Amino acid sequence: xxxxxxxxxxxxxxxxxxxxxxxxxxxxxxxxxxxxxxxxxxxxxxxxxxxxxxxxxxxxxxxxxxxxxxxxxxxxxxxxxxxxxxxxxxxxxxxxxxxxxxxxxxxxxxxxxxxxxxxxxxxxxxxxxxxxxxxxxxxxxxxxxxxxxxxxxxxxxxxxxxxxxxxxxxxxxxxxxxxxxxxxxxxxxxxxxxxxxxxxxxxxxxxxxxxxxxxxxxxxxxxx
Amino acid sequence: xxxxxxxxxxxxxxxxxxxxxxxxxxxxxxxxxxxxxxxxxxxxxxxxxxxxxxxxxxxxxxxxxxxxxxxxxxxxxxxxxxxxxxxxxxxxxxxxxxxxxxxxxxxxxxxxxxxxxxxxxxxxxxxxxxxxxxxxxxxxxxxxxxxxxxxxxxxxxxxxxxxxxxxxxxxxxxxxxxxxxxxxxxxxxxxxxxxxxxxxxxxxxxxxxxxxxxxxxxxxxxxxxxxxxxxxxxxxxxxxxxxxxxxxxxxxxx
Amino acid sequence: xxxxxxxxxxxxxxxxxxxxxxxxxxxxxxxxxxxxxxxxxxxxxxxxxxxxxxxxxxxxxxxxxxxxxxxxxxxxxxxxxxxxxxxxxxxxxxxxxxxxxxxxxxxxxxxxxxxxxxxxxxxxxxxxxxxxxxxxxxxxxxxxxxxxxxxxxxxxxxxxxxxxxxxxxxxxxxxxxxxxxxxxxxxxxxxxxxxxxxxxxxxxxx
Numbered sequence: 001x002x003x004x005x006x007x008x009x010x011x012x013x014x015x016x017x018x019x020x021x022x023x024x025x026x027x028x029x030x031x032x033x034x035x036x037x038x039x040x041x042x043x044x045x046x047x048x049x050x051x052x053x054x055x056x057x058x059x060x061x062x063x064x065x066x067x068x069x070x071x072x073x074x075x076x077x078x079x080x081x082x083x084x085x086x087x088x089x090x091x092x093x094x095x096x097x098x099x100x101x102x103x104x105x106x107x108x109x110x111x112x113x114x115x116x117x118x119x120x121x122x123x124x125x126x127x128x129x130x131x132x133x134x135x136x137x138x139x140x141x142x143x144x145x146x147x148x149x150x151x152x153x154x155x156x157x158x159x160x161x162x163x164x165x166x167x168x169x170x171x172x173x174x175x176x177x178x179x180x181x182x183x184x185x186x187x188x189x190x191x192x193x194x195x196x197x198x199x200x201x202x203x204x205x206x207x208x209x210x211x212x213x214x215x216x217x218x219x220x221x222x223x224x
Numbered sequence: 225x226x227x228x229x230x231x232x233x234x235x236x237x238x239x240x241x242x243x244x245x246x247x248x249x250x251x252x253x254x255x256x257x258x259x260x261x262x263x264x265x266x267x268x269x270x271x272x273x274x275x276x277x278x279x280x281x282x283x284x285x286x287x288x289x290x291x292x293x294x295x296x297x298x299x300x301x302x303x304x305x306x307x308x309x310x311x312x313x314x315x316x317x318x319x320x321x322x323x324x325x326x327x328x329x330x331x332x333x334x335x336x337x338x339x340x341x342x343x344x345x346x347x348x349x350x351x352x353x354x355x356x357x358x359x360x361x362x363x364x365x366x367x368x369x370x371x372x373x374x375x376x377x378x379x380x381x382x383x384x385x386x387x388x389x390x391x392x393x394x395x396x397x398x399x400x401x402x403x404x405x406x407x408x409x410x411x412x413x414x415x416x417x418x419x420x421x422x423x424x425x426x427x428x429x430x431x432x433x434x435x436x437x438x439x440x441x442x443x444x445x446x447x448x449x450x451x452x453x454x455x456x457x458x459x460x461x462x463x464x465x466x467x468x469x470x471x472x473x474x475x476x477x478x
Numbered sequence: 479x480x481x482x483x484x485x486x487x488x489x490x491x492x493x494x495x496x497x498x499x500x501x502x503x504x505x506x507x508x509x510x511x512x513x514x515x516x517x518x519x520x521x522x523x524x525x526x527x528x529x530x531x532x533x534x535x536x537x538x539x540x541x542x543x544x545x546x547x548x549x550x551x552x553x554x555x556x557x558x559x560x561x562x563x564x565x566x567x568x569x570x571x572x573x574x575x576x577x578x579x580x581x582x583x584x585x586x587x588x589x590x591x592x593x594x595x596x597x598x599x600x601x602x603x604x605x606x607x608x609x610x611x612x613x614x615x616x617x618x619x620x621x622x623x624x625x626x627x628x629x630x631x632x633x634x635x636x637x638x639x640x641x642x643x644x645x646x647x648x649x650x651x652x653x654x655x656x657x658x659x660x661x662x663x664x665x666x667x668x669x670x671x672x673x674x675x676x677x678x679x680x681x682x683x684x
Binding site: 088 | 529532533534535536553555556558559560562563564565566567568569570571575578579580582583584585
């Protein structure tokens, strides 16, 4: 009972904090839109080519946007000592940390899903693919937050953790990128995508159960 | 740690005591080197001289005697690193931490060698230096994982903390490697159609296989030698204030 | 638990930082109702010792026991509270929101939230954002955190920093009350402690 209370207290706290400093929501979202706008500018306004590579563009941009937003997950709590207080709690730390990750996903991952249909239209993605794109984003972006949390927990104590974070996290994002990107592409060609979706669900469940443990261990390590 | 019988625990603790480890590895080193050289000579002789040329690829296939053992080692070392890291985390054995981090750069080197030789082999086979082949791509991602481990270790000043960080990362990585490998394999077959993969030849003639295995054994010994040397250095550096190091240095000066 | 049985025991602690031995073979015992004051120059390892006591850092040797058990196996984290250099207060949250998070992380203690705020003279500030508070008021808010959660051991790093005379007096009263009701306190301070009714041990780190 009190553990669920603690989980929701942390979740609520982080959501209130995000609402009170809105740039945290806006920045990754703007980045996502900007990067996708850059592709037609770089490649040229060739609808066929853009349509062909749209799933890849959107997913790679989502990966980068998710990575960019990771720093805000523990940074301010680390700087002002709130993280120490969370780690000293008598509740299981991995559950509390999961609360923080869920809040972070609601604030940075969910907006990506909301804006994605617009960008899919920008890139001329066919109608059936857009639905699948949203589904893959819904299943995939929480995984990005969960895996990213491990990386950011390992580097939060470092003065210049940004570069190393991308090296730690991006290789681990590869399976999500492959299955999600592929599902969207297949859907665009009118092929079934249940296999990819099932695998994404499996990955999501696996990371949901496993990722909070190393994150909690890494945060404790970062305190010393 | 009740599930480990006491004598075994005592054995490991004695093994893991730094002075004992340092002395033991010093006596072992010539033997290890000798075994390595023997296997290497046999493997190279068998692979480059005794084994017949391939009926399709001629002599250019002989690069597998470097490429394949390197690729095997790259995975093997990652698993060793993760296991050593886990032992270091759970039982707080300093030596395990040192073994983990000493393995990282050797593993990265093997991965790099596997990539370079794979690409060299690809040139005559596919006519291009780089193909997004499943094995090469997995190997490339493995290289990134290794670089992440090394980068993280170097970024953290306190080496005890850094060892813990590396252990956590290596464990996360080792859970991910099969998933990454599977996803890349899957991606590859979907995009390119089944290509003739190098390793899955229906059968490899025994005169080609034996040297390959000899080389694999030689590489394992090389890894042990290189890892122990690095571990000894790292150990000296970390224990530089300890009395046994001072005593040893005094004795050597006399 | 009798009045004199040792509760917090540290034996043979040592801490090495960048080749420098901050302290070694440090042994102490803290009983119910006692205060342990760590003294020493800047950089003598006071904060490191506190962080080891919090479990953030592992000692390079030695161990710490709570009620006779190693701290990682015991109820330790349910019984302790820590106020560090960083006060662990979110400046974008109100006083009340900050305290309710602290409460959710622990177990409800001696005082309800509103009473705790009265004790630290912050009543009426419930809905004020912390960024509008002064440094001294923030310190008092972190003291309130000790009051709203259930705990026996307080670990305080320089609790008197940026407090005025009144605030210092208040902190001392709260500390006296805490020890009188069976609590333990470990703290570092440059300020002279004025706790006439309390059994204060001193450890000088050099």
